[in-house]
Structure formats: structure tokens, C-alpha cells
Amino acid sequence: MTTSTRGVAKTPAVLVLEDGRIFRGRAYGAVGETFGEAVFSTGMTGYQETLTDPSYHRQVVVMTAPHVGNTGVNDDDPESRRIWVAGYVVRDPARVPSNWRSRGSLDEELAAQGVVGISGIDTRALTRHLRERGAMRVGIFSGDTVPDDATLLARVQEVPPMKGADLAAEVATTEPYVVPAVGEKKFTVAAVDLGIKGMTAQRMAQRGIEVHVLPANATVDDVYAVEPDGVFFSNGPGDPATADHPVSVMRAVLERGTPLFGICFGNQILGRALGFGTFKLKYGHRGINQPVQDRTTGKVEITAHNHGFAVDAPLDKVTATPFGRVEVSHVCLNDNVVEGLRLLDRPAFSVQYHPEAAAGPHDAAHLFDRFVSLMEGQRA
Numbered sequence: 001m002t003t004s005t006r007g008v009a010k011t012p013a014v015l016v017l018e019d020g021r022i023f024r025g026r027a028y029g030a031v032g033e034t035f036g037e038a039v040f041s042t043g044m045t046g047y048q049e050t051l052t053d054p055s056y057h058r059q060v061v062v063m064t065a066p067h068v069g070n071t072g073v074n075d076d077d078p079e080s081r082r083i084w085v086a087g088y089v090v091r092d093p094a095r096v097p098s099n100w101r102s103r104g105s106l107d108e109e110l111a112a113q114g115v116v117g118i119s120g121i122d123t124r125a126l127t128r129h130l131r132e133r134g135a136m137r138v139g140i141f142s143g144d145t146v147p148d149d150a151t152l153l154a155r156v157q158e159v160p161p162m163k164g165a166d167l168a169a170e171v172a173t174t175e176p177y178v179v180p181a182v183g184e185k186k187f188t189v190a191a192v193d194l195g196i197k198g199m200t201a202q203r204m205a206q207r208g209i210e211v212h213v214l215p216a217n218a219t220v221d222d223v224y225a226v227e228p229d230g231v232f233f234s235n236g237p238g239d240p241a242t243a244d245h246p247v248s249v250m251r252a253v254l255e256r257g258t259p260l261f262g263i264c265f266g267n268q269i270l271g272r273a274l275g276f277g278t279f280k281l282k283y284g285h286r287g288i289n290q291p292v293q294d295r296t297t298g299k300v301e302i303t304a305h306n307h308g309f310a311v312d313a314p315l316d317k318v319t320a321t322p323f324g325r326v327e328v329s330h331v332c333l334n335d336n337v338v339e340g341l342r343l344l345d346r347p348a349f350s351v352q353y354h355p356e357a358a359a360g361p362h363d364a365a366h367l368f369d370r371f372v373s374l375m376e377g378q379r380a
């Protein structure tokens with residue numbers, strides 16, 4: 001297989017952080033310029049799933065794994081119709097991808113989709129910088145001639161911050177569609193798409209759920225028009241503080257007592273619907289190796305994460321809300337961040353992490369069964 005890597009690899013590229021730190025390397029993927037929020041992922045596998053996760057919209061992802069692209073790209077692993085990351089940063093790209101499913105190199109795929117990246121920089125130093133100073137705005141510029149550093153820095157400092165960004169409607173479907181149940185259909189779920197990953201709908205379909213995926217601006221009437229046994233709120237990009245519309249839809253669902261499940265952005269929306277605030281983490285959780293404790297069972301799961309915001313809820317007390325009592329059901333053992341909420345008086349729960357595990361360990365797949373149990377309970 002021929003790749004464009006050798007040709008492009010000679011093209012210089014520069015990564016400029018908003019605080020003035022600069023890394024020089026080589027172009028990877030498309031040649032040009034891009035801007036976003038610099039974040040790092042500690043996943044050692046699953047780069048295609050990462051790149052195509054709509055929650056990464058407007059983020060420049062730094063891979064802490066030093067060698068990326070070994071298995072090329074295939075048509076099975078994408079989590080959505082396109083790559084969403086705004087830019088991609090790797091230490092040492094594979095020059096000869098090799099895998100039975102591979103249909104090309106990651107470098108070529110990034111270039112074909114117009115995604116600007118950079119390789120050959122010290123990603124450990126960059127990750128430590130982001131860990132110490134926090135996620136921040138960044139630009140990548142590649143080409144044989146790029147403007148001077150001061151000009152580039154001024155442009156990076158004009159990039160809008162992630163705090164306050166309302167992005168779900170930019171990635172979600174504009175038309176409703178149905179993911180059919182695998183085998184016998186047992187339940188109908190209305191899934192509000194705020195940036196849903198393909199595997200999330202699949203994990204439901206595998207359990208006999210017919211999933212009606214609805215646009216981010218779906219109304220309460222749209223949700224109930226599909227006569228759902230349960231309602232799901234997906235992951236998605238941006239600041240949950242901006243998600244007023246889904247919060248109001250979720251309150252109506254809670255009011256009616258329909259079984260409800262939320263993942264990631266969906267967890268933050270449940271937090272807000274219950275009256276909690278959300279806040280931006282210093283550098284967030286991204287990767288497939290994060291320890292989360294289920295506080296109801298004491299069990300620890302190793303889980304997939306991608307979040308930069310979190311719910312501000314008290315860990316050690318049950319809180320009274322207009323929708324009954326709620327407890328923090330899950331917590332991240334690295335930093336005690338809220339990773340799940342559970343209502344005690346209504347059939348509703350959510351997690352901040354990714355039980356669909358694409359990519360990642362399958363420790364938390366049972367949460368989809370918990371959603372099914374809530375729907376079964378409602379019928380009984």
C-alpha cells in the first residue's frame with residue numbers, strides 16, 4: 001500500500017498554544033491550519049472511534065500513546081459519518097499500516113477528510129503542559145511558509161473558548177431515523193441526539209430496543225410521538241450550561257415518569273434538570289482506562305471517558321429535588337468527579353462515562369441492561 005506519509009512528512013508544521021508555548025514538527029493529515037481546544041486522550045487503542053466521536057467537535061486531540069496509526073483505517077470502527085476532531089497530534093505515526101481490515105493509512109484518511117494534524121512533537125511534554133496549565137486554545141499551522149510566531153499566537157488567542165460553546169446542534173442529525181432492534185423488538189426508545197455515537201444505538205438495538213434517533217431540537221411532543229418505553233439523552237460536544245432546550249425536554253420526561261437514561265452530555269443534562277450546576281474541569285477525562293466506582297455496589301469498573309465538564313453535586317448525601325431524591329451513584333477514583341446520578345423515586349439514571357465502550361473495556365455494558373430493567377419495571 002502506498003501512503004502519502006512520505007511526501008507530507010517533510011512539510012513543516014507548528015503547534016501554538018494560547019499561552020505562547022510552541023511545538024515544531026511535521027504535517028500529518030491535511031496541510032493547512034486549524035484551531036480548537038487542546039485536550040489529551042490516554043487511549044492506547046481505538047483512534048478511529050476517537051476521531052469520529054462527535055463529542056470531540058472543535059477539539060484538537062493529543063494522543064499520549066506514542067505510536068498511532070498501526071492498524072490503518074477500516075469501515076467498521078467509525079462512530080459517526082465523519083471525523084469530528086478539529087486537529088490531531090501524534091508523536092510517531094505508523095509508516096506502514098497493517099491489519100486485515102485496513103483499507104488505507106490514517107494519514108491519508110485525515111488528509112481526505114481535510115483534518116489538519118501534526119506529528120513528530122514531544123507529546124509527553126505537551127500532555128504535561130496541559131495537565132499542569134489546563135486545556136487551552138490551540139492552533140496547528142502547516143506548510144512550507146507560515147507566518148511568524150507572534151502572528152500565529154494572536155490568531156490562536158482569537159479562538160472562541162469551549163466554555164459557553166453551544167455545539168450539539170452542529171453535530172446531531174437534522175432528520176429523525178430509526179435503528180431497528182436486533183431480533184425480536186421488545187421496546188421503543190426515543191434517543192435525543194446531541195452527538196450520539198453509533199455504538200450507543202447498537203448496544204440498545206442488541207437488547208431488543210428499536211431506537212428512534214431524534215434531532216437535538218426535538219420537542220416533548222416529538223419524543224412522545226414515537227410512543228417510547230424509555231427516553232435516552234446522548235453524549236455530545238460543548239458546554240452543558242448552554243443546553244437549555246434538552247434540559248427542559250428532560251424535565252418533562254421526568255415529570256411523566258418515563259424511564260430515562262443519559263450518557264455523558266446526557267448525565268450533565270440530568271444534573272441540570274435536577275437543579276445542579278456544571279463546571280469545566282481543568283483538563284478533563286479522555287481515554288479508555290479510567291477507574292469508576294459504582295457506589296451502590298462498591299464495584300470498580302475500568303471505563304471509557306470523554307468529558308471536559310462535570311456535574312457539581314454533593315457526593316455524600318442524598319439530595320431532595322422537585323423530581324424526588326437523587327444520589328451520586330458513580331465517582332471517578334482518580335479525582336472524585338461525579339460520574340453518575342440515580343433518582344431514587346423515579347426510573348431515571350445517567351453516567352458521565354461511556355458504557356458503549358467504543359473503544360474501551362466492556363465493564364459497564366450492564367448499564368444498558370439496567371435501562372431495559374427500568375422499562376420492564378414500568379410495564380409490570
Ligand SMILES: NC(=O)CC[C@H](N)C(=O)O
Nearest residue numbers: 055235236264265308309
Ligand atoms: N462526551 C460527552 O458527551 C462530552 C460532554 C461535554 N461536552 C463535556 O465535554 O463534558
